[in-house]
Amino acid sequence: MKFNPTVPIYLQIMESIKKDVVTGSLARGERVDSVRALSEKFDVNLNTMQRACSELEREGVLFTQRGVGSFVTDDDSVIKTLKQEMCNNLVNEFIDGMRGIGLSNKEILDTVGKALQK
Amino acid sequence: MKFNPTVPIYLQIMESIKKDVVTGSLARGERVDSVRALSEKFDVNLNTMQRACSELEREGVLFTQRGVGSFVTDDDSVIKTLKQEMCNNLVNEFIDGMRGIGLSNKEILDTVGKALQK
Amino acid sequence: MKFNPTVPIYLQIMESIKKDVVTGSLARGERVDSVRALSEKFDVNLNTMQRACSELEREGVLFTQRGVGSFVTDDDSVIKTLKQEMCNNLVNEFIDGMRGIGLSNKEILDTVGKALQK
Amino acid sequence: MKFNPTVPIYLQIMESIKKDVVTGSLARGERVDSVRALSEKFDVNLNTMQRACSELEREGVLFTQRGVGSFVTDDDSVIKTLKQEMCNNLVNEFIDGMRGIGLSNKEILDTVGKALQK
DNA sequence: GTGGTCTAGACCACA
DNA sequence: GTGGTCTAGACCACG
Numbered sequence: 001m002k003f004n005p006t007v008p009i010y011l012q013i014m015e016s017i018k019k020d021v022v023t024g025s026l027a028r029g030e031r032v033d034s035v036r037a038l039s040e041k042f043d044v045n046l047n048t049m050q051r052a053c054s055e056l057e058r059e060g061v062l063f064t065q066r067g068v069g070s071f072v073t074d075d076d077s078v079i080k081t082l083k084q085e086m087c088n089n090l091v092n093e094f095i096d097g098m099r100g101i102g103l104s105n106k107e108i109l110d111t112v113g114k115a116l117q118k
Numbered sequence: 119m120k121f122n123p124t125v126p127i128y129l130q131i132m133e134s135i136k137k138d139v140v141t142g143s144l145a146r147g148e149r150v151d152s153v154r155a156l157s158e159k160f161d162v163n164l165n166t167m168q169r170a171c172s173e174l175e176r177e178g179v180l181f182t183q184r185g186v187g188s189f190v191t192d193d194d195s196v197i198k199t200l201k202q203e204m205c206n207n208l209v210n211e212f213i214d215g216m217r218g219i220g221l222s223n224k225e226i227l228d229t230v231g232k233a234l235q236k
Numbered sequence: 237m238k239f240n241p242t243v244p245i246y247l248q249i250m251e252s253i254k255k256d257v258v259t260g261s262l263a264r265g266e267r268v269d270s271v272r273a274l275s276e277k278f279d280v281n282l283n284t285m286q287r288a289c290s291e292l293e294r295e296g297v298l299f300t301q302r303g304v305g306s307f308v309t310d311d312d313s314v315i316k317t318l319k320q321e322m323c324n325n326l327v328n329e330f331i332d333g334m335r336g337i338g339l340s341n342k343e344i345l346d347t348v349g350k351a352l353q354k
Numbered sequence: 355m356k357f358n359p360t361v362p363i364y365l366q367i368m369e370s371i372k373k374d375v376v377t378g379s380l381a382r383g384e385r386v387d388s389v390r391a392l393s394e395k396f397d398v399n400l401n402t403m404q405r406a407c408s409e410l411e412r413e414g415v416l417f418t419q420r421g422v423g424s425f426v427t428d429d430d431s432v433i434k435t436l437k438q439e440m441c442n443n444l445v446n447e448f449i450d451g452m453r454g455i456g457l458s459n460k461e462i463l464d465t466v467g468k469a470l471q472k
Numbered sequence: 473g474t475g476g477t478c479t480a481g482a483c484c485a486c487a
Numbered sequence: 488g489t490g491g492t493c494t495a496g497a498c499c500a501c502g
Binding site: 246281282283287302303 | 491492493494495496500501502
Protein backbone atom coordinates (compact mmCIF):
# COMPACT_ATOMS: atom_id res chain seq x y z
CA MET A 1 0.00 0.00 0.00
CA LYS A 2 1.25 3.44 -0.92
CA PHE A 3 0.99 6.12 1.72
CA ASN A 4 0.43 9.79 1.22
CA PRO A 5 3.38 11.40 2.97
CA THR A 6 1.37 14.43 4.04
CA VAL A 7 -1.03 12.54 6.29
CA PRO A 8 -0.05 10.31 9.19
CA ILE A 9 0.35 6.70 8.21
CA TYR A 10 -1.66 5.41 11.13
CA LEU A 11 -4.65 7.46 9.96
CA GLN A 12 -4.37 6.06 6.49
CA ILE A 13 -4.26 2.57 7.88
CA MET A 14 -7.28 3.28 10.04
CA GLU A 15 -9.15 4.48 6.98
CA SER A 16 -8.17 1.36 5.11
CA ILE A 17 -9.41 -0.94 7.84
CA LYS A 18 -12.59 1.01 8.32
CA LYS A 19 -13.29 0.62 4.64
CA ASP A 20 -12.85 -3.09 4.92
CA VAL A 21 -15.26 -3.14 7.82
CA VAL A 22 -18.01 -1.08 6.24
CA THR A 23 -17.78 -2.96 2.97
CA GLY A 24 -17.91 -6.22 4.83
CA SER A 25 -14.61 -7.45 3.52
CA LEU A 26 -13.82 -7.67 7.21
CA ALA A 27 -16.97 -9.23 8.58
CA ARG A 28 -18.76 -8.35 11.80
CA GLY A 29 -17.08 -10.17 14.70
CA GLU A 30 -14.35 -11.55 12.49
CA ARG A 31 -10.93 -11.94 13.91
CA VAL A 32 -8.29 -9.63 12.50
CA ASP A 33 -4.64 -10.47 12.08
CA SER A 34 -2.25 -9.81 14.91
CA VAL A 35 -0.71 -6.39 15.14
CA ARG A 36 2.60 -7.91 14.20
CA ALA A 37 1.16 -9.59 11.14
CA LEU A 38 -0.66 -6.44 10.15
CA SER A 39 2.47 -4.34 10.51
CA GLU A 40 4.17 -6.65 8.05
CA LYS A 41 1.23 -6.67 5.71
CA PHE A 42 1.13 -2.86 5.64
CA ASP A 43 4.91 -2.69 5.79
CA VAL A 44 4.98 -0.19 8.60
CA ASN A 45 6.63 0.09 11.94
CA LEU A 46 5.07 -1.99 14.70
CA ASN A 47 4.42 1.12 16.78
CA THR A 48 2.53 2.70 13.93
CA MET A 49 0.34 -0.36 13.56
CA GLN A 50 -0.29 -0.43 17.28
CA ARG A 51 -1.33 3.18 17.21
CA ALA A 52 -3.79 2.53 14.41
CA CYS A 53 -5.31 -0.44 16.19
CA SER A 54 -5.67 1.23 19.56
CA GLU A 55 -7.38 4.19 17.92
CA LEU A 56 -9.73 1.87 16.13
CA GLU A 57 -10.46 0.20 19.43
CA ARG A 58 -11.12 3.55 21.03
CA GLU A 59 -13.59 4.27 18.26
CA GLY A 60 -15.32 0.98 18.84
CA VAL A 61 -14.46 -0.49 15.47
CA LEU A 62 -12.28 -3.20 16.92
CA PHE A 63 -12.18 -4.81 20.33
CA THR A 64 -9.51 -6.91 21.94
CA GLN A 65 -9.68 -10.05 24.02
CA ARG A 66 -6.52 -10.26 26.01
CA GLY A 67 -4.40 -13.18 25.06
CA VAL A 68 -6.73 -14.09 22.23
CA GLY A 69 -6.61 -11.42 19.61
CA SER A 70 -8.51 -8.51 18.12
CA PHE A 71 -11.87 -8.67 16.46
CA VAL A 72 -14.14 -6.50 14.41
CA THR A 73 -16.98 -5.17 16.52
CA ASP A 74 -19.96 -7.49 16.51
CA ASP A 75 -22.38 -4.62 16.98
CA ASP A 76 -24.02 -4.05 13.64
CA SER A 77 -25.31 -0.61 14.54
CA VAL A 78 -21.75 0.58 15.14
CA ILE A 79 -20.85 -0.44 11.63
CA LYS A 80 -23.88 1.21 10.13
CA THR A 81 -23.20 4.42 11.99
CA LEU A 82 -19.59 4.29 10.92
CA LYS A 83 -20.54 3.95 7.30
CA GLN A 84 -22.99 6.81 7.57
CA GLU A 85 -20.38 9.01 9.20
CA MET A 86 -17.73 8.26 6.64
CA CYS A 87 -20.18 8.92 3.89
CA ASN A 88 -21.35 12.21 5.37
CA ASN A 89 -17.82 13.41 5.90
CA LEU A 90 -16.91 12.68 2.33
CA VAL A 91 -19.98 14.40 0.95
CA ASN A 92 -19.70 17.45 3.15
CA GLU A 93 -16.03 17.99 2.51
CA PHE A 94 -16.60 17.57 -1.16
CA ILE A 95 -19.48 20.01 -1.40
CA ASP A 96 -17.78 22.58 0.79
CA GLY A 97 -14.70 22.33 -1.35
CA MET A 98 -16.55 22.67 -4.62
CA ARG A 99 -18.56 25.61 -3.40
CA GLY A 100 -15.38 27.13 -2.07
CA ILE A 101 -13.98 27.31 -5.58
CA GLY A 102 -17.15 28.91 -6.81
CA LEU A 103 -19.22 26.13 -8.34
CA SER A 104 -23.01 26.11 -8.29
CA ASN A 105 -25.13 23.14 -7.24
CA LYS A 106 -25.80 22.33 -10.83
CA GLU A 107 -22.15 22.46 -11.77
CA ILE A 108 -21.26 20.22 -8.86
CA LEU A 109 -23.80 17.61 -9.81
CA ASP A 110 -22.76 17.72 -13.46
CA THR A 111 -19.11 17.33 -12.58
CA VAL A 112 -19.81 14.30 -10.44
CA GLY A 113 -21.99 12.80 -13.12
CA LYS A 114 -19.31 13.14 -15.74
CA ALA A 115 -16.58 11.82 -13.49
CA LEU A 116 -18.62 8.76 -12.64
CA GLN A 117 -18.89 7.80 -16.27
CA LYS A 118 -15.17 7.35 -16.63
CA MET B 119 -10.08 32.37 10.30
CA LYS B 120 -10.21 29.13 12.24
CA PHE B 121 -7.50 26.61 11.53
CA ASN B 122 -7.76 22.88 11.61
CA PRO B 123 -5.07 21.87 14.08
CA THR B 124 -4.24 18.67 12.24
CA VAL B 125 -3.02 20.31 9.05
CA PRO B 126 -0.23 22.87 8.81
CA ILE B 127 -1.45 26.43 9.00
CA TYR B 128 0.56 27.52 6.01
CA LEU B 129 -1.18 24.93 3.86
CA GLN B 130 -4.58 26.10 5.00
CA ILE B 131 -3.65 29.67 4.21
CA MET B 132 -2.46 28.61 0.79
CA GLU B 133 -5.79 26.90 0.16
CA SER B 134 -7.64 29.98 1.26
CA ILE B 135 -5.71 32.24 -1.07
CA LYS B 136 -6.00 29.82 -3.93
CA LYS B 137 -9.74 29.84 -3.49
CA ASP B 138 -9.76 33.60 -3.62
CA VAL B 139 -7.77 33.44 -6.82
CA VAL B 140 -9.88 30.87 -8.62
CA THR B 141 -13.12 32.53 -7.60
CA GLY B 142 -11.77 35.83 -8.78
CA SER B 143 -12.12 37.49 -5.42
CA LEU B 144 -8.42 38.12 -5.90
CA ALA B 145 -8.24 39.28 -9.48
CA ARG B 146 -5.60 38.34 -12.02
CA GLY B 147 -2.57 40.60 -11.63
CA GLU B 148 -4.00 42.25 -8.54
CA ARG B 149 -1.69 43.19 -5.75
CA VAL B 150 -2.08 41.19 -2.59
CA ASP B 151 -1.58 42.66 0.85
CA SER B 152 1.91 42.75 2.24
CA VAL B 153 3.10 39.71 4.11
CA ARG B 154 2.94 41.71 7.30
CA ALA B 155 -0.62 42.76 6.69
CA LEU B 156 -1.62 39.25 5.75
CA SER B 157 0.00 37.81 8.84
CA GLU B 158 -2.19 40.09 10.92
CA LYS B 159 -5.27 39.33 8.90
CA PHE B 160 -4.79 35.59 9.32
CA ASP B 161 -3.47 36.13 12.82
CA VAL B 162 -0.39 34.03 12.36
CA ASN B 163 3.28 34.61 12.74
CA LEU B 164 5.06 36.53 10.02
CA ASN B 165 7.24 33.55 9.18
CA THR B 166 4.26 31.29 8.73
CA MET B 167 2.70 33.76 6.35
CA GLN B 168 5.93 34.08 4.45
CA ARG B 169 6.11 30.34 4.09
CA ALA B 170 2.61 30.27 2.61
CA CYS B 171 3.42 33.06 0.18
CA SER B 172 6.70 31.66 -1.00
CA GLU B 173 5.11 28.28 -1.65
CA LEU B 174 2.36 29.98 -3.63
CA GLU B 175 5.03 31.75 -5.58
CA ARG B 176 6.77 28.47 -6.27
CA GLU B 177 3.48 27.14 -7.57
CA GLY B 178 3.09 30.11 -9.86
CA VAL B 179 -0.01 31.48 -8.18
CA LEU B 180 1.73 34.61 -6.95
CA PHE B 181 4.79 36.45 -8.14
CA THR B 182 6.92 38.97 -6.31
CA GLN B 183 8.50 42.23 -7.31
CA ARG B 184 11.44 42.93 -5.10
CA GLY B 185 10.81 45.61 -2.56
CA VAL B 186 7.41 46.27 -4.06
CA GLY B 187 5.07 43.50 -3.08
CA SER B 188 3.39 40.36 -4.29
CA PHE B 189 0.81 40.00 -7.00
CA VAL B 190 -1.58 37.39 -8.27
CA THR B 191 -0.22 35.81 -11.43
CA ASP B 192 -1.32 37.68 -14.52
CA ASP B 193 -1.32 34.50 -16.56
CA ASP B 194 -4.92 33.52 -16.96
CA SER B 195 -4.12 29.98 -18.04
CA VAL B 196 -2.38 29.35 -14.74
CA ILE B 197 -5.54 30.28 -12.91
CA LYS B 198 -7.71 28.14 -15.11
CA THR B 199 -5.41 25.18 -14.68
CA LEU B 200 -5.36 25.73 -10.97
CA LYS B 201 -9.13 25.73 -10.77
CA GLN B 202 -9.33 22.60 -12.87
CA GLU B 203 -6.77 20.87 -10.70
CA MET B 204 -8.48 21.77 -7.48
CA CYS B 205 -11.78 20.61 -8.87
CA ASN B 206 -10.38 17.32 -10.14
CA ASN B 207 -8.72 16.59 -6.85
CA LEU B 208 -11.94 17.14 -4.96
CA VAL B 209 -13.97 15.00 -7.31
CA ASN B 210 -11.48 12.18 -7.48
CA GLU B 211 -10.92 12.01 -3.75
CA PHE B 212 -14.64 12.05 -3.22
CA ILE B 213 -15.46 9.34 -5.70
CA ASP B 214 -12.58 7.15 -4.59
CA GLY B 215 -13.73 7.55 -1.02
CA MET B 216 -17.33 6.74 -1.76
CA ARG B 217 -16.48 3.71 -3.84
CA GLY B 218 -14.08 2.65 -1.15
CA ILE B 219 -16.94 2.32 1.29
CA GLY B 220 -18.88 0.32 -1.20
CA LEU B 221 -21.29 2.73 -2.87
CA SER B 222 -22.42 2.35 -6.46
CA ASN B 223 -22.36 5.15 -8.99
CA LYS B 224 -26.07 5.62 -8.60
CA GLU B 225 -25.83 5.80 -4.83
CA ILE B 226 -23.04 8.33 -5.06
CA LEU B 227 -25.00 10.56 -7.37
CA ASP B 228 -28.14 10.30 -5.24
CA THR B 229 -26.25 11.14 -2.09
CA VAL B 230 -24.76 14.22 -3.66
CA GLY B 231 -28.12 15.28 -5.01
CA LYS B 232 -29.76 15.01 -1.63
CA ALA B 233 -26.95 16.80 0.17
CA LEU B 234 -27.09 19.68 -2.27
CA GLN B 235 -30.72 20.31 -1.49
CA LYS B 236 -29.98 21.13 2.10
CA MET C 237 32.60 25.91 6.89
CA LYS C 238 32.91 29.56 6.06
CA PHE C 239 29.91 31.22 4.50
CA ASN C 240 29.86 33.99 1.99
CA PRO C 241 27.75 36.65 3.69
CA THR C 242 26.23 37.88 0.43
CA VAL C 243 24.42 34.65 -0.43
CA PRO C 244 21.91 32.87 1.78
CA ILE C 245 23.46 30.26 4.00
CA TYR C 246 20.90 27.62 3.12
CA LEU C 247 21.85 27.94 -0.55
CA GLN C 248 25.51 27.52 0.24
CA ILE C 249 24.74 24.45 2.28
CA MET C 250 22.68 23.05 -0.55
CA GLU C 251 25.58 23.56 -2.91
CA SER C 252 27.92 21.86 -0.51
CA ILE C 253 25.69 18.82 -0.18
CA LYS C 254 25.09 18.66 -3.89
CA LYS C 255 28.81 18.59 -4.44
CA ASP C 256 29.13 15.71 -2.03
CA VAL C 257 26.43 13.88 -3.91
CA VAL C 258 27.82 14.35 -7.40
CA THR C 259 31.35 13.51 -6.34
CA GLY C 260 30.04 10.41 -4.63
CA SER C 261 31.34 11.39 -1.23
CA LEU C 262 27.69 10.98 -0.28
CA ALA C 263 26.76 7.75 -1.99
CA ARG C 264 23.53 6.99 -3.80
CA GLY C 265 20.89 5.91 -1.28
CA GLU C 266 23.17 6.59 1.65
CA ARG C 267 21.69 7.99 4.78
CA VAL C 268 22.64 11.55 5.58
CA ASP C 269 23.13 12.82 9.11
CA SER C 270 20.08 14.00 10.98
CA VAL C 271 19.09 17.61 10.54
CA ARG C 272 20.20 18.25 14.09
CA ALA C 273 23.60 16.73 13.51
CA LEU C 274 24.02 18.61 10.25
CA SER C 275 23.05 21.88 11.85
CA GLU C 276 25.86 21.38 14.32
CA LYS C 277 28.30 20.29 11.68
CA PHE C 278 27.60 23.38 9.58
CA ASP C 279 27.20 25.44 12.73
CA VAL C 280 23.91 26.97 11.70
CA ASN C 281 20.51 27.14 13.24
CA LEU C 282 18.31 24.08 13.02
CA ASN C 283 15.74 25.93 10.94
CA THR C 284 18.31 27.01 8.41
CA MET C 285 19.48 23.45 8.04
CA GLN C 286 15.93 22.26 7.66
CA ARG C 287 15.34 24.80 4.96
CA ALA C 288 18.34 23.52 3.04
CA CYS C 289 17.24 19.91 3.38
CA SER C 290 13.65 20.47 2.39
CA GLU C 291 14.75 22.38 -0.71
CA LEU C 292 17.07 19.54 -1.60
CA GLU C 293 14.20 17.17 -1.16
CA ARG C 294 12.05 19.29 -3.42
CA GLU C 295 14.80 19.09 -6.02
CA GLY C 296 14.89 15.34 -5.72
CA VAL C 297 18.42 15.16 -4.35
CA LEU C 298 17.31 13.83 -0.99
CA PHE C 299 14.25 11.98 0.16
CA THR C 300 12.87 11.52 3.61
CA GLN C 301 11.41 8.59 5.48
CA ARG C 302 9.16 9.84 8.21
CA GLY C 303 10.62 9.49 11.64
CA VAL C 304 13.60 7.69 10.22
CA GLY C 305 15.85 10.13 8.49
CA SER C 306 16.89 11.53 5.14
CA PHE C 307 18.69 9.74 2.38
CA VAL C 308 20.45 10.57 -0.83
CA THR C 309 18.25 9.78 -3.79
CA ASP C 310 18.72 6.23 -4.97
CA ASP C 311 17.96 7.21 -8.55
CA ASP C 312 21.27 7.32 -10.33
CA SER C 313 19.92 9.27 -13.26
CA VAL C 314 18.96 12.12 -10.96
CA ILE C 315 22.54 12.35 -9.78
CA LYS C 316 23.91 12.25 -13.29
CA THR C 317 21.53 14.94 -14.43
CA LEU C 318 22.44 17.02 -11.43
CA LYS C 319 26.13 16.79 -12.19
CA GLN C 320 25.54 17.66 -15.81
CA GLU C 321 23.43 20.65 -14.84
CA MET C 322 25.93 21.97 -12.35
CA CYS C 323 28.68 21.56 -14.89
CA ASN C 324 26.74 23.29 -17.66
CA ASN C 325 25.86 26.19 -15.43
CA LEU C 326 29.46 26.71 -14.48
CA VAL C 327 30.69 26.54 -18.04
CA ASN C 328 27.99 28.76 -19.47
CA GLU C 329 28.33 31.42 -16.83
CA PHE C 330 32.05 31.38 -17.30
CA ILE C 331 32.02 31.65 -21.06
CA ASP C 332 29.31 34.29 -21.05
CA GLY C 333 31.30 36.26 -18.53
CA MET C 334 34.55 36.01 -20.42
CA ARG C 335 32.96 36.94 -23.72
CA GLY C 336 31.19 39.75 -21.94
CA ILE C 337 34.50 41.33 -21.11
CA GLY C 338 35.62 40.97 -24.67
CA LEU C 339 37.73 37.84 -24.82
CA SER C 340 37.95 35.63 -27.88
CA ASN C 341 37.54 31.86 -27.79
CA LYS C 342 41.27 31.44 -28.07
CA GLU C 343 41.94 33.83 -25.24
CA ILE C 344 39.42 32.06 -23.04
CA LEU C 345 40.95 28.68 -23.63
CA ASP C 346 44.47 29.99 -23.06
CA THR C 347 43.48 31.66 -19.82
CA VAL C 348 41.93 28.47 -18.51
CA GLY C 349 44.95 26.47 -19.56
CA LYS C 350 47.33 28.76 -17.71
CA ALA C 351 45.19 28.90 -14.61
CA LEU C 352 45.01 25.13 -14.44
CA GLN C 353 48.79 24.83 -14.33
CA LYS C 354 49.03 26.68 -11.06
CA MET D 355 17.60 43.84 -19.61
CA LYS D 356 16.46 40.81 -17.69
CA PHE D 357 17.58 40.54 -14.10
CA ASN D 358 18.29 37.45 -12.14
CA PRO D 359 15.97 37.69 -9.14
CA THR D 360 18.43 35.98 -6.81
CA VAL D 361 21.14 38.63 -7.03
CA PRO D 362 20.69 42.32 -6.25
CA ILE D 363 19.76 44.38 -9.25
CA TYR D 364 22.31 47.05 -8.50
CA LEU D 365 25.08 44.48 -8.65
CA GLN D 366 23.86 43.23 -11.99
CA ILE D 367 23.80 46.76 -13.31
CA MET D 368 27.30 47.37 -12.02
CA GLU D 369 28.48 44.26 -13.82
CA SER D 370 26.83 45.41 -16.99
CA ILE D 371 28.47 48.83 -16.88
CA LYS D 372 31.83 47.39 -15.98
CA LYS D 373 31.62 45.16 -19.01
CA ASP D 374 30.93 48.15 -21.19
CA VAL D 375 33.94 49.86 -19.71
CA VAL D 376 36.41 47.02 -20.11
CA THR D 377 35.25 46.25 -23.62
CA GLY D 378 35.54 49.89 -24.50
CA SER D 379 31.94 50.26 -25.50
CA LEU D 380 32.02 52.95 -22.85
CA ALA D 381 35.26 54.70 -23.66
CA ARG D 382 37.83 56.01 -21.20
CA GLY D 383 36.75 59.43 -19.96
CA GLU D 384 33.46 59.28 -21.82
CA ARG D 385 30.43 60.84 -20.26
CA VAL D 386 27.75 58.43 -19.10
CA ASP D 387 24.04 59.14 -19.13
CA SER D 388 22.46 60.79 -16.12
CA VAL D 389 21.33 58.54 -13.33
CA ARG D 390 17.77 59.39 -14.24
CA ALA D 391 18.28 58.44 -17.87
CA LEU D 392 20.08 55.26 -16.89
CA SER D 393 17.31 54.29 -14.51
CA GLU D 394 14.89 54.50 -17.42
CA LYS D 395 17.20 52.65 -19.75
CA PHE D 396 17.59 49.80 -17.29
CA ASP D 397 13.98 50.13 -16.18
CA VAL D 398 14.79 50.14 -12.50
CA ASN D 399 14.01 52.34 -9.56
CA LEU D 400 16.00 55.57 -9.37
CA ASN D 401 17.38 54.58 -5.97
CA THR D 402 18.67 51.33 -7.37
CA MET D 403 20.45 53.12 -10.18
CA GLN D 404 21.92 55.61 -7.76
CA ARG D 405 23.21 52.78 -5.62
CA ALA D 406 24.87 51.16 -8.61
CA CYS D 407 26.52 54.41 -9.68
CA SER D 408 27.81 55.38 -6.29
CA GLU D 409 29.34 51.93 -5.83
CA LEU D 410 31.00 52.22 -9.21
CA GLU D 411 32.34 55.57 -8.15
CA ARG D 412 33.65 54.10 -4.94
CA GLU D 413 35.42 51.47 -6.99
CA GLY D 414 36.97 54.14 -9.16
CA VAL D 415 35.23 53.06 -12.34
CA LEU D 416 33.20 56.24 -12.61
CA PHE D 417 33.79 59.71 -11.25
CA THR D 418 31.40 62.60 -10.91
CA GLN D 419 31.78 66.28 -11.54
CA ARG D 420 29.16 68.07 -9.56
CA GLY D 421 26.65 69.81 -11.70
CA VAL D 422 28.17 68.37 -14.83
CA GLY D 423 27.64 64.66 -14.86
CA SER D 424 29.39 61.33 -14.44
CA PHE D 425 32.24 60.01 -16.50
CA VAL D 426 34.15 56.83 -17.02
CA THR D 427 37.51 56.99 -15.32
CA ASP D 428 40.18 58.39 -17.58
CA ASP D 429 42.87 56.36 -15.91
CA ASP D 430 43.73 53.56 -18.27
CA SER D 431 45.50 51.48 -15.65
CA VAL D 432 42.31 51.36 -13.60
CA ILE D 433 40.49 49.86 -16.55
CA LYS D 434 43.20 47.34 -17.22
CA THR D 435 43.27 46.28 -13.61
CA LEU D 436 39.52 46.02 -13.62
CA LYS D 437 39.54 43.77 -16.63
CA GLN D 438 42.23 41.60 -15.11
CA GLU D 439 40.30 41.32 -11.87
CA MET D 440 37.04 40.41 -13.56
CA CYS D 441 38.83 37.86 -15.65
CA ASN D 442 40.61 36.31 -12.68
CA ASN D 443 37.42 36.12 -10.69
CA LEU D 444 35.63 34.36 -13.50
CA VAL D 445 38.42 31.88 -14.04
CA ASN D 446 38.94 31.12 -10.37
CA GLU D 447 35.28 30.67 -9.61
CA PHE D 448 34.93 28.46 -12.62
CA ILE D 449 37.86 26.24 -11.83
CA ASP D 450 36.96 25.98 -8.16
CA GLY D 451 33.44 25.03 -9.14
CA MET D 452 34.49 22.41 -11.63
CA ARG D 453 36.99 20.85 -9.27
CA GLY D 454 34.34 20.95 -6.58
CA ILE D 455 32.18 18.60 -8.60
CA GLY D 456 35.08 16.29 -9.13
CA LEU D 457 36.49 17.11 -12.56
CA SER D 458 40.15 16.78 -13.42
CA ASN D 459 42.19 19.45 -15.16
CA LYS D 460 41.91 17.61 -18.41
CA GLU D 461 38.19 17.24 -18.14
CA ILE D 462 37.83 20.93 -17.36
CA LEU D 463 39.82 21.96 -20.38
CA ASP D 464 37.96 19.56 -22.64
CA THR D 465 34.61 20.78 -21.43
CA VAL D 466 35.52 24.38 -22.10
CA GLY D 467 36.88 23.50 -25.49
CA LYS D 468 33.69 21.74 -26.50
CA ALA D 469 31.45 24.49 -25.15
CA LEU D 470 33.37 27.12 -27.08
CA GLN D 471 32.71 25.37 -30.36
CA LYS D 472 29.00 25.85 -30.05
C1' DG E 473 15.49 10.19 18.19
C1' DT E 474 13.46 11.70 13.69
C1' DG E 475 11.60 15.46 10.79
C1' DG E 476 7.96 19.30 10.70
C1' DT E 477 5.71 23.38 12.24
C1' DC E 478 5.14 27.58 14.74
C1' DT E 479 6.29 31.72 17.33
C1' DA E 480 9.09 35.69 18.60
C1' DG E 481 12.15 38.84 17.43
C1' DA E 482 16.11 40.58 14.93
C1' DC E 483 18.70 42.19 10.86
C1' DC E 484 19.39 43.05 5.99
C1' DA E 485 18.88 44.34 1.11
C1' DC E 486 15.97 46.58 -1.96
C1' DA E 487 12.84 50.25 -3.83
C1' DG F 488 7.78 50.37 3.27
C1' DT F 489 8.70 45.69 0.95
C1' DG F 490 10.21 40.75 1.03
C1' DG F 491 14.07 37.54 2.66
C1' DT F 492 17.00 35.35 5.94
C1' DC F 493 18.56 33.88 10.36
C1' DT F 494 18.45 32.65 15.25
C1' DA F 495 16.46 30.81 19.45
C1' DG F 496 13.49 28.03 21.50
C1' DA F 497 9.23 25.46 21.87
C1' DC F 498 5.90 21.83 20.69
C1' DC F 499 4.15 17.98 18.03
C1' DA F 500 3.56 13.73 15.32
C1' DC F 501 5.87 9.76 14.01
C1' DG F 502 8.59 5.46 14.48
